[in-house]
Every structure is written in structure tokens, then in C-alpha cells.
Amino acid sequence: MSFRPLHDRVLIRRLEGEEKTKGGIIIPDTAKEKPQEGEVIAVGPGARDEAGKLVALDVKAGDRVLFGKWSGVEVKIDGADVLIVKEADILGVVG
Amino acid sequence: MSFRPLHDRVLIRRLEGEEKTKGGIIIPDTAKEKPQEGEVIAVGPGARDEAGKLVALDVKAGDRVLFGKWSGVEVKIDGADVLIVKEADILGVVG
Amino acid sequence: MSFRPLHDRVLIRRLEGEEKTKGGIIIPDTAKEKPQEGEVIAVGPGARDEAGKLVALDVKAGDRVLFGKWSGVEVKIDGADVLIVKEADILGVVG
Amino acid sequence: MSFRPLHDRVLIRRLEGEEKTKGGIIIPDTAKEKPQEGEVIAVGPGARDEAGKLVALDVKAGDRVLFGKWSGVEVKIDGADVLIVKEADILGVVG
Amino acid sequence: MSFRPLHDRVLIRRLEGEEKTKGGIIIPDTAKEKPQEGEVIAVGPGARDEAGKLVALDVKAGDRVLFGKWSGVEVKIDGADVLIVKEADILGVVG
Amino acid sequence: MSFRPLHDRVLIRRLEGEEKTKGGIIIPDTAKEKPQEGEVIAVGPGARDEAGKLVALDVKAGDRVLFGKWSGVEVKIDGADVLIVKEADILGVVG
Amino acid sequence: MSFRPLHDRVLIRRLEGEEKTKGGIIIPDTAKEKPQEGEVIAVGPGARDEAGKLVALDVKAGDRVLFGKWSGVEVKIDGADVLIVKEADILGVVG
Numbered sequence: 001m002s003f004r005p006l007h008d009r010v011l012i013r014r015l016e017g018e019e020k021t022k023g024g025i026i027i028p029d030t031a032k033e034k035p036q037e038g039e040v041i042a043v044g045p046g047a048r049d050e051a052g053k054l055v056a057l058d059v060k061a062g063d064r065v066l067f068g069k070w071s072g073v074e075v076k077i078d079g080a081d082v083l084i085v086k087e088a089d090i091l092g093v094v095g
Numbered sequence: 096m097s098f099r100p101l102h103d104r105v106l107i108r109r110l111e112g113e114e115k116t117k118g119g120i121i122i123p124d125t126a127k128e129k130p131q132e133g134e135v136i137a138v139g140p141g142a143r144d145e146a147g148k149l150v151a152l153d154v155k156a157g158d159r160v161l162f163g164k165w166s167g168v169e170v171k172i173d174g175a176d177v178l179i180v181k182e183a184d185i186l187g188v189v190g
Numbered sequence: 191m192s193f194r195p196l197h198d199r200v201l202i203r204r205l206e207g208e209e210k211t212k213g214g215i216i217i218p219d220t221a222k223e224k225p226q227e228g229e230v231i232a233v234g235p236g237a238r239d240e241a242g243k244l245v246a247l248d249v250k251a252g253d254r255v256l257f258g259k260w261s262g263v264e265v266k267i268d269g270a271d272v273l274i275v276k277e278a279d280i281l282g283v284v285g
Numbered sequence: 286m287s288f289r290p291l292h293d294r295v296l297i298r299r300l301e302g303e304e305k306t307k308g309g310i311i312i313p314d315t316a317k318e319k320p321q322e323g324e325v326i327a328v329g330p331g332a333r334d335e336a337g338k339l340v341a342l343d344v345k346a347g348d349r350v351l352f353g354k355w356s357g358v359e360v361k362i363d364g365a366d367v368l369i370v371k372e373a374d375i376l377g378v379v380g
Numbered sequence: 381m382s383f384r385p386l387h388d389r390v391l392i393r394r395l396e397g398e399e400k401t402k403g404g405i406i407i408p409d410t411a412k413e414k415p416q417e418g419e420v421i422a423v424g425p426g427a428r429d430e431a432g433k434l435v436a437l438d439v440k441a442g443d444r445v446l447f448g449k450w451s452g453v454e455v456k457i458d459g460a461d462v463l464i465v466k467e468a469d470i471l472g473v474v475g
Numbered sequence: 476m477s478f479r480p481l482h483d484r485v486l487i488r489r490l491e492g493e494e495k496t497k498g499g500i501i502i503p504d505t506a507k508e509k510p511q512e513g514e515v516i517a518v519g520p521g522a523r524d525e526a527g528k529l530v531a532l533d534v535k536a537g538d539r540v541l542f543g544k545w546s547g548v549e550v551k552i553d554g555a556d557v558l559i560v561k562e563a564d565i566l567g568v569v570g
Numbered sequence: 571m572s573f574r575p576l577h578d579r580v581l582i583r584r585l586e587g588e589e590k591t592k593g594g595i596i597i598p599d600t601a602k603e604k605p606q607e608g609e610v611i612a613v614g615p616g617a618r619d620e621a622g623k624l625v626a627l628d629v630k631a632g633d634r635v636l637f638g639k640w641s642g643v644e645v646k647i648d649g650a651d652v653l654i655v656k657e658a659d660i661l662g663v664v665g
Contacts, residue, residue, distance in 0.1 A: 002189075002190065003161075003187050003188070003189055004187055004188045004189075004190075005186065005187040006153055006154070006182070006185055006186065006187050006188065007153070007183070009186060009187060011187070035643050035645060035654075044187070045153070048144070048150060049618070049620060049621060049622035050144060050145045050620045050621070051144060051145070051146065051621065051622075052144035052146075052148060052150040053622060055618060055622040058576055058577070058615070059576070066573075066645065066654075068643070073130050073163070073186060075130060075161065084130075084161075084186045084187060087576070088577070090576055091575065091576065091579060091643060091654045092573050092574055092575040092576050092579060092581070092614070092654060093573070093574045093576065094572075094573055094574075095572065095574075097284075097285060098256075098282050098283070098284055098285075099282050099283045099284075099285065100281065100282040101248055101249070101277070101280055101281065101282050101283065102248070102278070104281060104282060106282070139282070140248070143239070143245060145239060145240045146239060146240070146241065147239035147241075147243060147245040168225050168258070168281060170225060170256065179225075179256075179281045179282060192379075192380060193351075193377050193378070193379055193380075194377050194378045194379075194380065195376065195377040196343055196344070196372070196375055196376065196377050196378065197343070197373070199376060199377060201377070234377070235343070238334070238340060240334060240335045241334060241335070241336065242334035242336075242338060242340040263320050263353070263376060265320060265351065274320075274351075274376045274377060287474075287475060288446075288472050288473070288474055289472055289473045289474075289475070290471065290472040291438050291439070291467070291470055291471065291472050291473065292438070292468070294471060294472060296472070329472070330438070333429070333435060335429060335430045336429060336430070336431065337429035337431075337433060337435040358415050358448070358471060360415060360446065369415075369446075369471045369472060382569075382570060383541075383567050383568070383569055384567050384568045384569075384570075385566065385567040386533050386534070386562070386565055386566065386567050386568065387533070387563070389566060389567060391567070424567070425533070428524070428530060430524060430525045431524060431525070431526065432524035432526075432528060432530040453510050453543070453566060455510060455541065464510075464541075464566045464567060477664075477665065478636075478662050478663070478664055479662050479663045479664075479665075480661065480662040481628055481629070481657070481660055481661065481662050481663065482628070482658070484661060484662060486662070519662070520628070523619070523625060525619060525620045526619060526620070526621065527619035527621075527623060527625040548605050548638070548661060550605060550636065559605075559636075559661045559662060
């Protein structure tokens with residue numbers, strides 16, 4: 001089954017333990033605002049600029065991303081923990 | 096009888112129990128911000144961009160959607176519990 | 191006598207008891223944000239977009255509308271209870 | 286002597302007692318946000334839109350208006366109580 | 381010596397006692413938001429609209445103005461009490 | 476060594492004691508919001524308007540300026556106390 | 571491994587002790603809002619203006635910058651402490 005995010009929303013699967021990027025990125029326990037690692041599952045069509053034209057998102061399905069810990073709304077799709085976040089809450093793409 | 100939402104508002108019938116999407120989407124009880132499932136009954140003509148031009152909505156009657164739990168205004172039309180929400184409160188389309 | 195609303199304001203006569211739409215719309219007593227039913231008496235010329243051009247309103251005199259309970263300013267014109275609300279506070283048109 | 290309001294400001298003389306519109310408009314004592322009746326004495330040249338072009342006001346000297354009770358700044362010109370309000374605080378024109 | 385205000389700022393000399401406009405404007409002691417009278421000494425080149433174009437101010441040196449009591453920053457230039465205010469804090473021109 | 480401010484930021488050297496403008500500008504101790512005097516050392520390239528075009532700043536290196544007391548970030552460059560402020564915090568140019 | 575910041579975000583390596591710019595810039599311990607020194611590692615493609623067009627950032631990899639102490643999100647990439655900040659939090663370029 002599928003879920004199609006609206007606007008500038010992005011569906012992300014949170015990565016845990018062994019799935020996480022190895023070696024490269026460590027998020028210190030002492031970090032003030034601790035980001036999380038995830039994989040993009042689906043993206044919305046984009047936000048509209050002031051002229052009402054769609055501006056496509058900068059991330060795509062399959063991207064590994066860091067995003068703010070407190071971002072988004074949690075749901076479970078086909079047994080996997082997923083989050084629906086706005087693209088503005090994604091810090092960048094790993095890899 | 097009918098209800099025609101204004102602007103970027105959407106009329107949604109909340110789905111409960113058996114009507115809910117089967118198997119696929121589970122909203123965990125522990126979710127910080129618990130979304131709800133519903134079916135779109137009617138949509139407004141859209142919001143206006145800065146030039147005053149209408150931008151049509153991305154959802155249509157019949158769509159199954161997830162939306163924020165605390166969104167919208169509740170009314171009862173022809174015996175069914177419905178909500179009037181803004182499209183920006185809809186997270187995405189299921190299916 | 192007449193009252194001409196300015197900008198995007200709308201003059202509404204609140205509907206009570208028998209005048210209310212029959213059968214169709216019921217506003218539950220337990221609704222968190224309880225809307226009200228009314229009839230549009232007069233509408234302003236519209237708001238101006240960023241280029242200063244008038245954008246006409248989507249409701250017209252005679253429309254039956256739902257609007258937020260706490261919206262607007264109350265006055266009495268020719269013996270009738272009326273409210274002056276902004277069109278953005280109108281949820282939709284009943285009909 | 287004269288007073289020339291700047292921008293979208295409007296100079297209003299508050300109407301009291303016998304001067305008030307007769308019969309037509311009654312502002313109930315129980316109104317949550319009680320509007321007041323007044324006569325427009327002078328208007329500013331208008332606000333500027335985003336392109337810096339003047340957009341003239343919708344009221345003119347001589348108009349009888351309803352405006353929000355808590356709006357504006359009070360001064361006394363030539364013995365009359367007047368208020369300097371923004372046009373956005375004027376609800377509509379009586380007539 | 382001179383002071384050249386930046387942007388939409390205006391240099392105002394506060395008028396006291398005999399200098400005040402005679403007869404015409406009285407600011408009642410009971411006014412909720414008591415405006416003050418002053419003379420414009422110098423004006424900035426204007427604010428920029430969204431296209432980055434300068435929009436000249438509506439007041440000029442020599443104008444007698446009313447402005448909000450709590451507006452602006454006080455300095456003393458060549459012995460006179462002056463205020464640097466934004467033009468938006470000026471209510472209108474007396475005269 | 477040099478420091479190049481970004482965007483609409485301005486590097487200012489605070490003027491103290493003898494360096495201050497003589498005779499002309501006095502900032503009263505009782506001023507509610509006490510401005511300070513400084514000399515512009517370097518300016519950023521300007522802010523961008525809505526079309527993404529650079530709008531150059533109105534101050535330049537060498538200008539003597541008044542700016543809000545609580546504005547900006549303090550650093551020490553080559554032994555001098557300097558502040559990095561936004562141009563919007565500069566009230567005007569003395570001289 | 572690499573990290574590609576999104577939008578107007580910038581990846582910065584914090585400079586400590588001997589790495590810091592010598593002699594020139596000293597950040598006093600008493601500074602109210604203490605900036606920090608760092609080296610830009612990677613930059614996002616830029617923010618979009620209102621027309622949806624990308625506006626490239628003003629800093630580039632290799633720049634030495636001052637930025638606000640409380641800005642950004644901390645992560646560790648390949649053993650180095652890095653921060654993901656928005657370009658607007660960068661005060662200027664040293665050198």
C-alpha cells in the first residue's frame with residue numbers, strides 16, 4: 001500500500017542500529033538538538049511559490065537524510081515506523 | 096443536502112473502526128501527535144495566490160487522507176460526523 | 191436603512207430555531223469549536239491583492255453559511271441581530 | 286484649522302446621543318465587542334501596495350461609519366472629540 | 381551640524397508650551413494613548429518596496445506632526461530635544 | 476587583517492570619550508532607549524529583495540552613525556572593540 | 571564520506587585553540603552574545619526567492635567565518651565536530 005504526502009511533506013523511515021551510516025556520522029549524546037538519520041520513502045509534489053507554481057523538493061525517495069529529532073508526525077505503514085515531516089525540517093543528505 | 100466549503104477548506108468524514116484502511120497504516124497509541132484517517136466529501140475552490148488567482152486544491156472528493164487530530168471544526172451533516180479542515184492540515188493521501 | 195460592509199467584511203443575520211436548515215446540518219453540543227448558522231445580508235467589495243486590485247468575495251447576499259461562533263462584531267439593524275464578520279471566518283455555504 | 290491624516294489613517298468625529306443614526310442601528314449593551322458610530326472628517330492618501338503605488342481609501346469625508354470601540358488615538362480639534370483610526374478598523378458605512 | 385536619518389526614519393523636534401499649535405488641537409489628559417506634537421527637522425530617503433525601489437516619505441522638514449507618545453529614540457542635537465521615529469509612527473500633519 | 480560582513484551587516488567601531496562628535500549630539504542619561512555613536516569600518520554587500528537582487532546598503536566605511544545600544548554582536552579585531560550590527564539597527568548618519 | 575546540506579544550510583567545522591585566526595580577532599569573554607570561529611566545509615544550493623528561483627549562498631567551502639554561538643545543530647562527521655547552520659546565522663568572513 002502507498003501513502004502520497006501532500007505539498008512539501010516527506011515520508012521518512014527512521015534508521016536504527018545497524019542500518020545507520022557506518023563510521024561517518026556520529027551524533028554525540030551531548031548534542032543540544034540531536035538530529036536523527038532516516039531514509040526518504042516518498043515525497044510530496046512540492047510547495048507553491050507566490051505565483052502558485054509548484055517548486056519540486058530537493059530530496060527524493062532513497063535519499064539518506066538527517067532531520068530534527070522533534071520534527072514530524074509518527075505513523076506505522078506496513079509495520080515500519082515512518083514519519084511525515086516538512087522538507088524544511090531536513091538538514092541535509094548523507095552520502 | 097450539500098455543504099460547499101469556502102477557499103482552501105475541505106469537508107472530511109472521519110473513518111472509524113472497520114472502515115479504516117486495513118493492514119497498511121497503524122497509528123501508534125504512543126505517537127506524540129496522533130493523526131486521524133478520513134474520507135474527503137467536498138473541497139473548496141482553492142486559496143488565492145498573491146495575484147488573486149485561484150490555486151485548486153490537491154485533494155478531491157473520495158480521497159482517503161490522514162490529517163492532524165486537533166484540526167478543524169466538527170459538524171454533523173445528514174447524520175454523519177464531518178470536519179471542516181484547511182487543506183494545509185492534511186498530511187497526505189492513503190492508497 | 192442599509193449598512194455597506196468595507197473590504198472583505200460580510201453582514202450576517204444569525205439563524206435561530208425554526209429558521210435553521212432542517213434535518214441536514216446538526217452542530218453537536220460537544221463540538222470543540224461550535225460553528226453557527228446564518229444568512230448573508232450584505233457583502234463588502236472584497237480584499238485587495240498585493241497589486242492593489244480588488245478580489246470579489248465568494249459569498250453573496252442570501253447565502254446560508256456556517257461561521258465560527260466567536261467571530262465578528264454584533265450590532266442590531268432594524269431590529270434584527272446581525273454580525274459583521276470577515277469572509278475568512280465563514281466555513282462554507284449550506285444548500 | 287486642519288489635520289491631514291497620513292497613509293491609511295482616517296479622522297473620525299464620534300457621534301453621541303441625538304446625532305446617532307435614528308431607528309436603524311442599535312448596538313446592544315451586551316455586545317462582546319461594542320462598535321461605535323462616527324462621521325469621517327478627513328482621510329489619508331491611502332496605503333501603498335507592494336509596488337509602492339498608492340491605493341486610495343474606501344471611505345470619504347462625510348461618511349457615517351461603525352468602527353471598533355478600542356480603535357485609534359483620541360485628540361480634540363476645534364473643540365470636537367476626534368479619533369485618528371486606521372481604515373482597517375472601520376467595519377462599514379451606514380446609510 | 382547635521383543628522384541624516386536612514387531609511388524611513390524622521391528626525392522630530394518636540395514642541396512644548398507656547399510653541400504648540402494654538403487653539404486648534406488639544407490632546408485631552410484622559411486620552412488612552414496620548415499623542416505629541418512636533419516639528420519635522422529631517423527625513424530619511426524612504427523605505428524600499430519589495431522591488432528594492434525607494435518610496436519617498438510623505439512628510440518633509442518643517443511639517444508640524446502628531447506622533448505616538450512612546451515612539452522613537454531620544455537624542456539632543458545642538459541643545460534641542462529631538463526624537464528619531466519611523467514615519468509609520470506619525471499620525472498626521474497639522475496645519 | 477580584514478573582516479567582510481555578510482548580507483546587510485555592518486562592522487562598527489564604537490566611539491568613546493574624546494572621539495565622539497563634539498558639541499553637536501548629546502545622548503541624555505535619562506533617554507529611555509539610549510543610542511550609541513560609532514564609525515563604520517566595513518559593510519556587507521546588502522540584503523536581497525524579493526526578486527533575489529542585491530540592494531546595496533545606505534552607509535559606507537567612514538560614516539559616523541548612531542545605533543541602538545543593545546544592537547549587534549561584540550568582537551575585538553586588531554585590538555579595537557567592534558560590533559557587527561544589521562543596517563536596520565542604524566538610526567542615521569552624523570555629520 | 572560526504573554530507574550535502576539542503577537549502578541555505580552550511581556545514582561548519584568549529585575552530586579551536588591553535589587553529590584560530592592569530593592575533594586579529596579576539597572574542598572577549600564578557601561579550602553578551604559570543605560568536606565562534608569556524609571553517610566552511612560544504613554549502614547548500616541556496617534558498618529560493620519568491621519566484622522559486624535559487625539564490626546561491628555568499629560563503630563557500632574553505633571560508634573562515636564567525637557565527638552565533640547558539641546557532642545550528644551539532645553532529646560528528648569522520649571524527650570532526652561539525653555544525654549545520656543557516657547562512658543567516660553567519661556574521662561574516664574573516665581574512
